[in-house]
Amino acid sequence: MRALERKLLRDVIHLRGQLIAVALVVMCGVAMWVTMRGAYRSLVLSQQAYYAADRFADVFARLVRAPLPVARAIEQIPGVTIVQPRIVFDVTLDVRGLSEPATGRLVSIPENGRPQLNDVHLRQGRWIDSGNPGEVIVSEAFAMANQLHPGDSVGAILNGRWRRLLIVGIGLSPEYVYEIRAGDVFPDKRRFGILWIGRKAIQNAFSMEGAFNDIALALAPGTQPAEVIRRMDDLLAQYGGTGAYDREQQISHRFLSDEIRGDRVAGTIVPSIFLGVAAFLIHIVLSRLVQTQRDQIAVLKAFGYSNLDVGLHYLGISLVAVGLGSILGIVVGGRLMISLSTLYKEFFHFPIFRLDLSPSLLAGGVIISALAATLGAISAVAGAVRLPPAEAMRPESPPRFHAGLIERTNLFRSASPATRIVLRNMLRRKIKAALSILGVALAVAILVVAHFMFDSVDALMALQFHQAEREDVTVPFLLPRSGSAVSDLRRMRGVLTVESYRAVSVKIGHGNRERRTGLVGLNGNASLRRLVDRHGNAVQIPPGGIVLNRKLAEVLAVREGDRVTLHVFEGIRPVVDLPVTRIIDDLLGLGAYADIDVVRRLLDESDVVSGAYLAVDPLAREELFAQLKQAPAVAGVSIREAMIQSFKETIAQSLAITNTAGILFACIIAAGVIYNGARIALSERGRELASLRVLGFTRGEVGWMLIAEQAILTAMAIPLGFGLGYGLAALLVRAYDSEVYRLPLVISRETWAFAFIVVAVAAVASSLLVLRRIRHLDLVEVLKTRE
Numbered sequence: 001m002r003a004l005e006r007k008l009l010r011d012v013i014h015l016r017g018q019l020i021a022v023a024l025v026v027m028c029g030v031a032m033w034v035t036m037r038g039a040y041r042s043l044v045l046s047q048q049a050y051y052a053a054d055r056f057a058d059v060f061a062r063l064v065r066a067p068l069p070v071a072r073a074i075e076q077i078p079g080v081t082i083v084q085p086r087i088v089f090d091v092t093l094d095v096r097g098l099s100e101p102a103t104g105r106l107v108s109i110p111e112n113g114r115p116q117l118n119d120v121h122l123r124q125g126r127w128i129d130s131g132n133p134g135e136v137i138v139s140e141a142f143a144m145a146n147q148l149h150p151g152d153s154v155g156a157i158l159n160g161r162w163r164r165l166l167i168v169g170i171g172l173s174p175e176y177v178y179e180i181r182a183g184d185v186f187p188d189k190r191r192f193g194i195l196w197i198g199r200k201a202i203q204n205a206f207s208m209e210g211a212f213n214d215i216a217l218a219l220a221p222g223t224q225p226a227e228v229i230r231r232m233d234d235l236l237a238q239y240g241g242t243g244a245y246d247r248e249q250q251i252s253h254r255f256l257s258d259e260i261r262g263d264r265v266a267g268t269i270v271p272s273i274f275l276g277v278a279a280f281l282i283h284i285v286l287s288r289l290v291q292t293q294r295d296q297i298a299v300l301k302a303f304g305y306s307n308l309d310v311g312l313h314y315l316g317i318s319l320v321a322v323g324l325g326s327i328l329g330i331v332v333g334g335r336l337m338i339s340l341s342t343l344y345k346e347f348f349h350f351p352i353f354r355l356d357l358s359p360s361l362l363a364g365g366v367i368i369s370a371l372a373a374t375l376g377a378i379s380a381v382a383g384a385v386r387l388p389p390a391e392a393m394r395p396e397s398p399p400r401f402h403a404g405l406i407e408r409t410n411l412f413r414s415a416s417p418a419t420r421i422v423l424r425n426m427l428r429r430k431i432k433a434a435l436s437i438l439g440v441a442l443a444v445a446i447l448v449v450a451h452f453m454f455d456s457v458d459a460l461m462a463l464q465f466h467q468a469e470r471e472d473v474t475v476p477f478l479l480p481r482s483g484s485a486v487s488d489l490r491r492m493r494g495v496l497t498v499e500s501y502r503a504v505s506v507k508i509g510h511g512n513r514e515r516r517t518g519l520v521g522l523n524g525n526a527s528l529r530r531l532v533d534r535h536g537n538a539v540q541i542p543p544g545g546i547v548l549n550r551k552l553a554e555v556l557a558v559r560e561g562d563r564v565t566l567h568v569f570e571g572i573r574p575v576v577d578l579p580v581t582r583i584i585d586d587l588l589g590l591g592a593y594a595d596i597d598v599v600r601r602l603l604d605e606s607d608v609v610s611g612a613y614l615a616v617d618p619l620a621r622e623e624l625f626a627q628l629k630q631a632p633a634v635a636g637v638s639i640r641e642a643m644i645q646s647f648k649e650t651i652a653q654s655l656a657i658t659n660t661a662g663i664l665f666a667c668i669i670a671a672g673v674i675y676n677g678a679r680i681a682l683s684e685r686g687r688e689l690a691s692l693r694v695l696g697f698t699r700g701e702v703g704w705m706l707i708a709e710q711a712i713l714t715a716m717a718i719p720l721g722f723g724l725g726y727g728l729a730a731l732l733v734r735a736y737d738s739e740v741y742r743l744p745l746v747i748s749r750e751t752w753a754f755a756f757i758v759v760a761v762a763a764v765a766s767s768l769l770v771l772r773r774i775r776h777l778d779l780v781e782v783l784k785t786r787e
Helices: 003-014 016-053 068-075 140-145 199-205 225-239 251-292 294-302 307-347 359-386 389-393 410-414 417-428 430-468 484-490 550-556 596-602 618-629 640-694 699-735 749-775 779-783
Strands: 059-067 080-086 088-094 102-109 121-125 135-139 153-158 161-172 192-198 211-219 473-482 495-510 513-522 546-549 563-568 575-584 592-595 608-616
Touching: 003 016, 003 307, 016 251, 016 307, 016 359, 016 640, 059 068, 059 225, 068 080, 068 211, 068 225, 088 211, 088 473, 102 153, 102 199, 135 140, 140 161, 140 192, 161 192, 192 199, 211 225, 251 294, 251 307, 251 359, 251 430, 251 640, 251 699, 294 307, 307 359, 430 640, 430 699, 430 749, 473 484, 484 495, 484 608, 495 550, 495 596, 513 550, 513 596, 546 550, 546 563, 550 575, 592 596, 608 618, 640 699, 640 749, 699 749
Parallel strands: 102 192, 135 161, 513 592, 546 575
Antiparallel strands: 059 211, 080 211, 088 102, 088 153, 121 161, 135 192, 153 161, 473 608, 495 513, 495 563, 495 608, 546 592, 563 575
């Protein structure tokens, strides 16, 4: 073993505590990289493979009814390669063990052969038989939530007639990777499902012989969807078309894409923060190691070791910590990624989830951690390389100090000698003190950010489900109904309050921008369903114009007072210009709202509703649901409690895995930063403290000098860390600002207290460890002259 290698081993052993702390910080960064980037790449791989294997369509459209020759006309549009006309209807289901009515989406499929697009991947059972028109294949999420199996049956109201449907298979489709009802933000697996049924059976039930009301297209590579959509809309307008849209606006794909984008952002920002702290720690450790080993560097150079040899030696010390941290990070990150992928399988339904723990992913984590170590070590290594042997052999010139303003005050002069030494050391080594404060502040900031996500999710739930959506049950109708349907609901047992709404599908345009969404007409004096901004302030719907949420306004590039063009895909299908009278900063979806009378005037109708919001007597819920199951006009129900549970099972649960790991990692980083700071302070001042012991200072006084300095620096770092944490939280809020949901910037007192307590505990623990070392300080060894 070469001399430098033996010295490297001795230095690593001597610095083992500090290097282990650095390794743990590196572990946290690499683990978050492997977890978040791995989840992102796994979702992308699974999505791409599934879409290709089962032929996910490129363009979609809904309409009222069109003859099949129209589909052949669409096939003639340049760029269209495959056209699949279908029949799709939402129906009310009676599911065993479910007291309330569920909604089933019937989608036609060929009895013989497979769909050309959006194929059904059988997980259990068999394909439907053309000789048995009541057979269906049920989506896996709905089947699992309701414990349905091949051979079971469900009741359904098909076009006003009660039918019993036999389940012969359980399946998946790329069209419903994220199985959600239109208008909802979170899935309700028990109350909404897909049922694939033979075309003959559904066309006979709904009198759709030789016709279709839904169509999917595949486009040739390189074809721009916009021109195809424009020509499709022209062809389907007379048949009640509600506006064609491309894959990017297909609801399942949009939710999945937003999750992928969120993972990509999180997989970049969070590991960068952790590895940035690791680089900072390495810089501090090596910089101060070089200062304490000036004489050793001189001897090495005097014996002929080159600058490169010396530089690589000190870089090697940092790479030892990085290597250990990388190995631990890969192991921990791999386990976390497996846990996260298990959760993804529960609400993103792929036939095969392709877990990506490829060598390139793992190598990426190692490379970025090595780069972080190199960046942290480069200035310290450069300092060692630049040090001439003759200068290094001399003791470092003592710095020149002079009394500052604080040291001239009577308060300073009246302090004890130990306290004056503490304050003087901080005031005369401002850069070192500032770096120590910055290190602890970064640890505090990471703790705040890690815990903030829980605050944000809790605030989102409270705002959406307790202030905006205060109804117990939402009852949508299969088709728009007259106001008498609301009166019928009001007369049902258990209904306390009823508020109607009118919802229509629209395309909103402004300049060269447009977006397909829903326009919801609400009562101006509504108390169950309200418009509430992210601060919890209720917004009154103006009697004229349209209200957009902030995200939709950004997509369309509009401000209050601008006019937008509405293409309404219902009734007389008007195209009108309306002023944007209000922009509301809410947290979910792309929302457009208006007074219910404004929507009715657009459609030239008087008293038509799309559904109602109900406040319900809890004691009469079961009886009410039984009545709703028998109502042919009802498309199902949406229950607020179920939506809250669904929210917890999707976004909240996925965030819980990553955030719990993030909090644990943040605690490790905080402890590592503070312990390193205390150990480095002891290493730098060991000779000084030993001298004070020889001069008669007690162990307690000497320990007080070191611990008091660390306590003051930590106390100064906490407010700075709070500010940095708030800024990083704001950065994450912007990163998670998607069309599906936005996180509010809410940091609770519990989060501030959590960060403070963790840092305080880490500081106390580090102080106890340092005091233990001070008690065992070898005064003779420390005071040996180095000249």
